[in-house]
Structure formats: C-alpha cells, structure tokens
Amino acid sequence: MKKAVLAFSIGIALAGCDDNSVTTKANSDSTQTQTQVQAEVSAASQYQALVESFFKEYLKLEPLDATFIGVNDYNGVFGNNLTEEYLKARHDFNSGYLQQARKIDRSQLPADLQLSYDLFVYDRNMALTAETFPSRFLPMNQFYSTMITMVQLGSGESAQPFATVQDYLNWESRVDGFIEWLALAEQRMQEGMASTVVLPRVLVERMIPQFKAQQVEKVEDSVFYAPIAKLPEDFSEEDKAKLTAQYQSMIKDKLLPAMAKIEQFLSQTYLPAARATDGWWGLPNGKQWYQHLANMHTTTDKSVDEIHQTGLNEVARILSEMDKVRQQVGFDGDLKAFFASLSSESQYFFDERQGLIDGYMQLKDKINAVLPSYFNVKPKADYVVKPVEGFREQSAAGASYEAPAVDGSRPGVFYINTFNLKAQPKWGMTTLSLHEAAPGHHFQIAIKQELTGVPEFQRFSGYTAFEEGWALYAEYLGIEMGLFTDPYQYFGKLSDEMLRAMRLVVDTGLHAKGWSREQAIQYMKDNSPMAESDIVAEVERYMAIPGQALSYKVGQLKILELRAHAEKELGEKFDLKAFHDQILTSGSLPMAVMEQKIERWIASLR
Structure with a gap:
C-alpha cells in the first residue's frame, strides 16, 4: 500500500x-x-516591397521591354541603352538593389520567396559581371538587332499599340529616340574598331541587306507606314490627315535617311574593319568573355571543355539512334546516303509556302488533343502560326516563338521561316511544333506570364537554359505522348536533338577552340541531314550570339536528370503531371535554383 x-x-x-x-x-x-x-512577415514584406520597386524602376529603365510586357506607360520612350547616362544608371540600379537585397534575412523568408530571392540575387550578380565586358561596342548583329525589333513594332503587328491618336503620337516619339540610337550605335562601333572589338566580316555582310531592305521609293511601301494604312475608323478626318502627313514626313525625312546612313557606315567603314576570326576567342579577353557567356546562358558553372565533351558524347549517341531508324525503314545505303535522301527527295517537302503553314495548324490540333493527359496546368492564351516577315527571312532561324500579350489581347506567335521550303522537311514538323509551341515555349512562357502570387519580375524574367531546356524536353515528351509512332517523324525528333547536341560542339569550337565558320558548317553537314542554307544560318547565329546555343541541351539534360531523380526517390508516389507543375509554376529558373525546388518537392512527398 x-x-x-x-x-x-x-x-x-x-x-x-x-x-x-x-x-x-x-x-x-x-x-x-x-x-x-x-x-x-517582416522579411516577406521587405522583400516584396523591394522587388515591386525594382520592377517599376526596371520598366522605366527599359521602356521597350515594358511595351512587350503590356505596360503602356512608356510607349513613347525609346530608352537609349548606349548612352553613358544609361550605362551608369543600369550599374547603379543593379548594384543598389543587390545591396538592398542583402540586408534582408533570407532565412526568414517562406520557401517560395526564398526561391524568388535566389533568382533576384542571381540576376543582379550576373548583370554586374556582364558589365565588365565591352558589349556596348557590338550593339547589333544580323540575328538580334534593335532595328529588327523596331520594324516589328512599327508594322503594327506586334506589341506597340495603334488604337488611339496618342498611340500614334507615342510611336513618332519612340522613332525619334531610335534615330538617336542609330547615330550612337555608329559611334559605339567606331569605338569598337579602335579597341578591335568588332564583328566577323560575314555577319556584317548579312546585316547590310537588312538595312537596304528598308529603303523604299515610295513612303507608302515602307513597313513603318503600315499603321497609317490601318487608321482606325473612329478617328476624325482631321486626325487622319494630320497623322498621315506626320508619318510621311517622319519616314521620308528622318527615319529612312538615318537607316541609310547606318547602312552606308556598315558598307564603307565597318565592313573593311571587320575581323577575319569567326569566334569570340579572336576578341580581346575573348575566351574569358565567352566562358562568362556560356555560364550566363546555361546558368551553370560548367567549363567550356566539359560542355564540348558532352556535345561529342551526345552526337555519337544520336547518330547510333538515327542509324536504327535507317535500318527500320529499310533504306538501302549508309547513314549519309539516308541523310541525303531525306534532305533532297521531293516527297519530304511542301511545294507551296501556305501548305507548310497549314500543316502546322493541323499538327496543333493533334498535339492539343493529347496534352490533358500530361499537364494539370495549361496556358489561357492561344497561339497562331505565321510565316517570318519577308525583310528578315533570309537570315532568320527556321522557326521561333513570340510570347502573347499579358492582357490577352494578342496570342502567342509560332513563326515559321518559309523562305526555303527545302529547309523545312515534313519529317521535322512534329518535333518543331512541340518545341516552339505546345507544350514547349508557348506553355512555359505563357504560363509564366499568367502566374499570380509571384513577384512581377519573376513572371517576366527568363533564363535560356530553363526555357530552351524545357522546349527540348517537350520534344522528348512527344515520345511518351505517342506522337512519334511514324519512324520518319521520330527521325525528325532525333534530327532536332542532333542539332542541339552539335551546338555544344560547334559553339564551343567556334568561340574557344579556334574553329572557322567553314569548319563548323562542315561538322554539321557531316552529322545531320539539315539543309545547307539552314546550317549556314545556324552557324552564323552562333557566331553572333555566343553561348546561347549551349543552353538547349544543357537545360534538357538537367530537367531529365531531375525527373529521373524524382522518379527514383518517390517510386509509386511520383506523378508526372505534378512534376510538370513544379517545373512550370514558378517562372523561369536558373538550373541550381530549379534543382533546389525539386528537392524540396520530393522531401514534402516522402
């Protein structure tokens, strides 16, 4: 007891x-x-206030970007990114916001804002590193050019609105800024000549016809006159007459002479000073500059040599797969003969440009029918298929994508280059549509723009490795979707994948290993069935924008690696739709940040 x-x-x-x-x-x-x-709460409110202020200031600093995003506050401003005032303002902008971000305790932020914080700091650091290289001396090339952007905007078929009288006046004001930019671009290129920072000769030769194409005998034939030809019916007759006279004067007396002057400079002064080397290694500090560009575009710290070797390995693997297709279809000849057959026989090509466009519209319906089985989240915006504009079709890539308007007023655009139908084989259509449209670029970019509850900068920033890696992953997904049962369409998938693998070899070869343009062209001819005109345009693109072409394969391999890791760790709990949600619903991410997000997702499901 x-x-x-x-x-x-x-x-x-x-x-x-x-x-x-x-x-x-x-x-x-x-x-x-x-x-x-x-x-x-305190950390989150500090961070959200910081990035909100950042985004507003960014739009003011980059008014063309604001227009494409759908913010119309600066539609009358050009924003001359070559002035000393701009360069200082950009430096102060990035360094100032980086300092403010470092005052916030990242560990006190919720997980989604930690991810956003990492993006923000990554962007500022990368932008400040980029300032150490003299890119201002290379303000344009044949592939990416402010002139091309302004032609697209001025056509009335792009993001620049032409709905009110004020819209028309805004464009006049923006053109004035563009004319000032052209004059300063010439000055910067002259400074580049003095510093031996100039473009390769062949790229200058490609730019000259683009400017010549803008010179017309009649003002009414100028693409910049197109908005006048489409004056809204509700404008008064007085406004119509006034705007017509103003645009005629603007185009004839200011814009065309300014573009003629830069064309003359390119032809007579810059072309003789252009360099004989084809890669970035031929520039002062060129190899270090290229390594930075490779890191920036891939969002990794991979060395150029590692990327080059990965490309060689992938080329060998894909060649083996291509040969299996050759055997499957019973082709009598070796792989090179198979390439020659696929790239030359008339049965593999359209006879008319419109037939190619119509074929892609039919593919759109076929692909859309199977997407619900693989995606929970889909974009609200639609996309349309259009041919590349005539003025740039000779130097443009085979296909590209333009994002829809954020407000839903304009769909996404899947551009097809119809200039050379022999460069657009029927067997390559499925994979190209998957890449450029749905579920590739159109899904990733449109969904990103439509996100809610994330900082604005996150909706509109982008990383090439993520975006192009996703698009190449979308091609791979086509296998699981059952879209490659035709061996020729599967060969098209392999052909496009081969292009991305060759890019690792050729881009690094050109810019770090002393390859010539001709050597790069020959390598691609030896390892693919691509049309020579397409190969030439591709190689010259790599020469113009070094490092960008590396991002596709590096990004795809990383997404596939993360998917395999998630499947292994989660077993029966792995859900492909949910994995795609994780990839697509935080915007565009650097590879390391995306990896952290997937790891957190895996941990939450264990």
Missing part, C-alpha cells in the same frame, strides 16, 4: 511539475512562434 501511495504521490508530484513546465514551455513556444511569424 505504501508503495502504491508513494508511487501515486510521486505521480501527482511529477504530474504537477509537468503541468507547470508544459505551461511554461507552451508559453515559450508560443512566444517563439509569434516572433518567428513576425520575422517572416
């Missing part, structure tokens, strides 16, 4: 002691929880 009483007494005593300690501990835990919550 005493034992029992003693035990009972001790139990009461202990229980009483526990009640006090639990109460004290509960109060302590509650206080700590409240403090933690307050810290998180």
